[in-house]
Amino acid sequence: MRIRKSIAAISILGSVFAGSVATGGTATAAATSACTNGPVGNYSDAVFKLxxxxxxxxxxxxxxxxxxxxxxxxxxxxxxxxxINDYGNYWVYGRIAGTQTKGWYYTSNLKQQSGNLYMC
Known part of the structure; x- marks a missing residue:
């Protein structure tokens, strides 16, 4: 009888642990998906200021x-x-002036100074 209870307890703990691991994996996959750039290129001549x-x-x-x-x-x-990212927000890809540092800024952090901005 004790052996059956022990096996049942181990089985329940294993299920709970597996569920938490699976949930963590899903959250990581979602973050990875949102951070995928896809194709980007220099299609615009827009200049912004932070x-x-x-x-x-x-x-x-x-x-x-x-x-x-x-x-x-x-x-x-x-x-x-x-x-437009997975959440429906506009982000701009480009380069910080005077550097070769490239990446993404959220549009609400930028003020357009000149030029045209096109989709990636």
């Missing part, structure tokens, strides 16, 4: 993507193209 605080340039078009660099308010950003 319009609020310190902007975090991201590795992909979503807030949960890793930071590539930070830049202070007023920094010039050369926009290459824009994308």
């Amino acid at each position: 319009s609020s605080g310190t902007g975090s340039l991201k590795s992909g078009p979503a807030n949960e993507c890793s930071s590539v660099a930070s830049a202070p308010y007023g920094t010039i950003f050369y926009a290459w193209c824009q994308k």
